Amino acid sequence: MKRSEARFSRAQVWVHATFAGLVLLAIASAAFLWIDPLAQVFGRRAFITQVHTVVGLLLPVPLALGVISPAFRRDAARLNRMSSQDWEWIRAKDRRSGRIPVSRFNAGQKLNAAFTVGAVLVLFGTGLVMGSVLASWPTDYRTGATWVHDWTAFGLTIAVVGHIYFALKYRTGDASAPASEPDKSRVSN
Amino acid sequence: MGHEEELPRGAPVGRRLILSMAALGVAGIAFGEPIQRGIDAALSPLRRADPTGLTGLVPGAGGWRYYSVTAKQPNIAVADYELNIGGLVDSPLTLSYQDLLDLPTTQWTRDFQCVTGWRVQDVKWQGVHLRDILAVCGVQSSAQALTFVSYDGAYTESLTLEQATTEEVMVATHLDGTTVTQEHGGPARLVVVPMYGYKSLKWLSDIKLVEDVEPGYWEVRGYDVDAYVGESNGRNDEAI
Numbered sequence: 333m334k335r336s337e338a339r340f341s342r343a344q345v346w347v348h349a350t351f352a353g354l355v356l357l358a359i360a361s362a363a364f365l366w367i368d369p370l371a372q373v374f375g376r377r378a379f380i381t382q383v384h385t386v387v388g389l390l391l392p393v394p395l396a397l398g399v400i401s402p403a404f405r406r407d408a409a410r411l412n413r414m415s416s417q418d419w420e421w422i423r424a425k426d427r428r429s430g431r432i433p434v435s436r437f438n439a440g441q442k443l444n445a446a447f448t449v450g451a452v453l454v455l456f457g458t459g460l461v462m463g464s465v466l467a468s469w470p471t472d473y474r475t476g477a478t479w480v481h482d483w484t485a486f487g488l489t490i491a492v493v494g495h496i497y498f499a500l501k502y503r504t505g506d507a508s509a510p511a512s513e514p515d516k517s518r519v520s521n
Numbered sequence: 522m523g524h525e526e527e528l529p530r531g532a533p534v535g536r537r538l539i540l541s542m543a544a545l546g547v548a549g550i551a552f553g554e555p556i557q558r559g560i561d562a563a564l565s566p567l568r569r570a571d572p573t574g575l576t577g578l579v580p581g582a583g584g585w586r587y588y589s590v591t592a593k594q595p596n597i598a599v600a601d602y603e604l605n606i607g608g609l610v611d612s613p614l615t616l617s618y619q620d621l622l623d624l625p626t627t628q629w630t631r632d633f634q635c636v637t638g639w640r641v642q643d644v645k646w647q648g649v650h651l652r653d654i655l656a657v658c659g660v661q662s663s664a665q666a667l668t669f670v671s672y673d674g675a676y677t678e679s680l681t682l683e684q685a686t687t688e689e690v691m692v693a694t695h696l697d698g699t700t701v702t703q704e705h706g707g708p709a710r711l712v713v714v715p716m717y718g719y720k721s722l723k724w725l726s727d728i729k730l731v732e733d734v735e736p737g738y739w740e741v742r743g744y745d746v747d748a749y750v751g752e753s754n755g756r757n758d759e760a761i
Contacts, residue, residue: 450542476553
């Protein structure tokens with residue numbers, strides 16, 4: 333990959349955009365179901381529930397389509413592996429100084445990616461149980477699924493907020509280059 | 522990128538994290554119910570004393586949740602409130618909020634259980650027995666059921682005449698000592714104690730005596746018409 337090229341392939345940008353859009357829609361619709369003042373402003377509970385369900389069912393689609401792209405698969409493999417240097421990097425106070433070499437993705441990005449996929453997997457599964465989508469589930473399981481769904485959604489929302497924060501903060505940087513040599517790539521996080 | 526290939530590849534931490542989360546999720550589905558019940562019981566007193574409402578954001582912390590099926594919540598001044606009772610009655614009736622207060626009042630402190638799982642403990646209701654209101658207007662012998670209509674223009678509910686005339690059905694004017702607020706369906710709402718919350722219609726506008734039960738808003742969307750807590754909708758909550 334040359335410096336002048338975009339950091340991510342078109343397929344990857346497309347997967348990221350649709351997945352991000354769906355996640356934000358899921359969070360927004362959930363907020364209108366969850367936060368009383370919002371529910372009081374907008375109401376329409378049956379409609380919002382439907383939106384949230386459909387968005388949730390669509391969530392895995394961009395990820396599944398992404399697997400077709402070799403670039404997506406390659407980056408997924410990179411995100412999967414944490415080297416000893418990654419662990420050192422994430423513990424270091426001066427992790428942004430460039431002292432510890434970072435490969436294409438830094439350790440925070442790797443952990444965030446895995447957490448996001450894990451959370452979406454859990455939300456998808458518990459969502460199916462809550463709505464008794466594929467099979468009818470006993471109430472205790474549905475209550476348990478609701479509990480897991482709520483807490484996981486909390487965690488994912490925090491992760492998404494953090495992800496956007498870091499993306500904006502390091503917008504001009506590039507994790508694939510040493511910190512002293514920022515390049516022109518458009519997406520950093 | 523030159524240095525990338527030189528770095529050690531490391532352990533598949535991402536995969537491990539994802540699989541661990543999935544396993545925790547499955548365990549949570551299996552054992553979450555008793556855990557949630559414990560948290561619910563522990564946080565319920567806290568929530569009661571919380572003026573900020575922040576505890577309402579904690580999953581499973583108990584307390585009221587606001588549900589409405591329409592875009593806007595009806596905003597009815599106490600002075601403008603009217604309850605119309607019609608259909609198969611001897612004499613149709615319109616009651617103001619003050620008229621309701623002038624009827625014999627009754628009080629209970631009972632739990633409120635939603636079909637989606639949340640339960641509010643020890644809710645203090647004050648109001649008028651529905652059967653006392655029906656006695657004023659007179660029910661014709663052909664009437665076997667009641668249809669309730671909300672000011673919101675969309676929500677309806679139903680009860681059989683037999684269910685509606687039990688001691689545990691009231692038109693509530695007060696909740697926890699004050700006039701029922703807008704959020705809680707005020708100035709006056711239906712309260713059907715032994716059934717799930719969706720039977721306790723908010724912003725009560727009309728009561729119609731009819732021949733047969735007409736399933737209500739959520740009932741045409743799959744909820745049980747006879748909604749006794751713990752005995753319907755596939756749920757096993759403790760009865761109220």
